[in-house]
Amino acid sequence: MEDLKLIFERGEEGQGLTLLPPCDVEEHFLPEERKEEPRLPHVSENELMRHYTALSGRVHGVNHGFYPLGSCTMKYNPKVDEATAALPGFTRLHPLQPQESTQGALEAVFLCQSMLGEITGMDAVSMQPAAGAHGELTGLLLIKAYHESRGNRARTKIIVPDSAHGTNPASAVMAGFSVVNIPSGPDGCVDLEVLRAAAGPDTAGLMLTNPNTVGIFDKNIREITDTIHAAGGLCYYDGANLNAVMGVVRPGDMGFDCIHLNLHKTFAAPHGGGGPGAGAVGCKAFLADFLPGPVAACGDAGFVWDTPKRSIGRVKAFWGNFDVMIKSLTYLLTLGRSGVREGAIHAVLAANYMKACLQDDFDMAYPGLCMHEFVMTLERFKEETGVSALDLAKGMLDHGVHPPTMYFPAIVHEALMVEPCETETKETLDAAVALYRSLGEAARRDPESLHTAPHKTPVGRLDEVKAARDQILRWTPQA
Numbered sequence: 001m002e003d004l005k006l007i008f009e010r011g012e013e014g015q016g017l018t019l020l021p022p023c024d025v026e027e028h029f030l031p032e033e034r035k036e037e038p039r040l041p042h043v044s045e046n047e048l049m050r051h052y053t054a055l056s057g058r059v060h061g062v063n064h065g066f067y068p069l070g071s072c073t074m075k076y077n078p079k080v081d082e083a084t085a086a087l088p089g090f091t092r093l094h095p096l097q098p099q100e101s102t103q104g105a106l107e108a109v110f111l112c113q114s115m116l117g118e119i120t121g122m123d124a125v126s127m128q129p130a131a132g133a134h135g136e137l138t139g140l141l142l143i144k145a146y147h148e149s150r151g152n153r154a155r156t157k158i159i160v161p162d163s164a165h166g167t168n169p170a171s172a173v174m175a176g177f178s179v180v181n182i183p184s185g186p187d188g189c190v191d192l193e194v195l196r197a198a199a200g201p202d203t204a205g206l207m208l209t210n211p212n213t214v215g216i217f218d219k220n221i222r223e224i225t226d227t228i229h230a231a232g233g234l235c236y237y238d239g240a241n242l243n244a245v246m247g248v249v250r251p252g253d254m255g256f257d258c259i260h261l262n263l264h265k266t267f268a269a270p271h272g273g274g275g276p277g278a279g280a281v282g283c284k285a286f287l288a289d290f291l292p293g294p295v296a297a298c299g300d301a302g303f304v305w306d307t308p309k310r311s312i313g314r315v316k317a318f319w320g321n322f323d324v325m326i327k328s329l330t331y332l333l334t335l336g337r338s339g340v341r342e343g344a345i346h347a348v349l350a351a352n353y354m355k356a357c358l359q360d361d362f363d364m365a366y367p368g369l370c371m372h373e374f375v376m377t378l379e380r381f382k383e384e385t386g387v388s389a390l391d392l393a394k395g396m397l398d399h400g401v402h403p404p405t406m407y408f409p410a411i412v413h414e415a416l417m418v419e420p421c422e423t424e425t426k427e428t429l430d431a432a433v434a435l436y437r438s439l440g441e442a443a444r445r446d447p448e449s450l451h452t453a454p455h456k457t458p459v460g461r462l463d464e465v466k467a468a469r470d471q472i473l474r475w476t477p478q479a
């Protein structure tokens with residue numbers, strides 16, 4: 001593939017766009033030290049379009065092909081959600097407008113809160129947090145406020161299984177707790193004996209990622225929440241990946257007191273460089289007074305912003321990431337009750353289908369049914385062929401398939417984590433299975449071809465250490 005020039009290296013003086021009319025207002029000049037003219041590219045509109053179109057062809061996105069990256073949940077976000085969020089009635093609102101003039105927007109937030117409350121089995125929801133980890137911090141601050149409101153300052157520890165998302169222990173520390181890490185059993189689930197030994201009068205709560213980071217729904221979920229409650233702690237559910245269970249089971253019914261959701265993973269807001277997210281937090285009634293405000297409420301005179309009585313305070317300016325809520329609300333309204341459930345079922349079916357097809361060719365880290373994703377371990381495969389999980393993943397790039405998540409979770413060696421999602425056809429899944437198999441054969445026949453892959457991408461095998469240590473983050477023009 002030929003080298004693509006930077007936009008700054010294209011065009012020449014005089015070719016640029018001159019769409020601006022002559023200036024007809026008083027001119028103000030920049031300070032002396034900033035007198036040098038900015039180096040803007042001089043390209044025609046036509047050249048500009050070609051440049052960015054060519055660039056877009058050099059990345060792999062869900063519009064180009066299969067994208068089974070694990071621990072990321074949905075990849076395809078319906079376009080109608082974007083269109084709704086872009087309606088001028090939403091985008092032209094000012095955050096400081098009087099509430100009487102924003103009743104529609106308030107109703108949208110209220111509806112979104114109510115639907116997410118119903119899906120999770122929680123009594124109250126705040127849309128304030130801006131991301132998943134931000135939601136975790138918020139939820140933990142609720143737990144802290146609850147214990148403190150009862151005069152209990154001895155509960156300083158949060159139990160976090162090793163199959164939790166990495167943000168869980170970090171959020172617990174941010175909220176001022178210390179973390180008790182507990183190992184999982186060989187089935188990938190929480191070891192109940194270890195949990196019972198860890199829970200006690202200093203336990204503030206437990207954070208559980210479910211399905212956990214190895215794609216497993218913990219089979220002892222009720223025993224887990226009962227154990228923590230019996231010790232006087234509260235149970236926090238990391239619901240970032242709720243799309244594996246939404247409409248099927250509810251964390252509120254499993255004994256959880258508090259939850260966050262990643263609207264940018266489960267409810268149709270793009271994630272991963274795709275713009276802002278939102279980490280809605282839901283809780284049971286006894287925690288609702290502590291929620292961060294403002295939350296949308298329905299009063300006698302219409303919809304209002306309300307701050308809960310003993311609120312932990314604001315966690316975000318204004319009203320949270322409003323456009324993200326509109327995308328999620330649109331998604332929920334277009335799917336409806338049965339569609340939400342179907343989405344989860346399809347995500348789980350697709351993952352189990354691929355897992356079943358591949359289990360004779362590759363070792364699975366955990367046997368049996370998975371949820372929305374599964375983890376393979378290429379430890380034995382690497383010993384036999386010399387080809388690592390990284391090599392195999394790089395090999396996929398030559399065939400128009402995005403690799404799965406590599407070397408995560410850390411508790412599985414040579415891990416490849418595959419998450420096909422709810423939107424892929426059987427043909428796409430079959431083609432991906434065939435590709436895994438053919439790369440498996442290539443590893444036995446010609447391992448070198450995989451050690452050096454990818455061969456057909458704009459950039460070949462990167463030196464990952466150099467990329468991490470020796471970063472060039474700024475383009476400097478040649479004089």
Ligand SMILES: *Cc1c(COP(=O)(O)O)cnc(C)c1O
Pocket residue numbers: 071072131132133134165167209238240241262277279
């Ligand atoms: C992505 C993820 C998070 C963190 O969400 P951010 O929006 O990236 O902060 C937390 N928990 C789980 C299980 C996740 O997958």
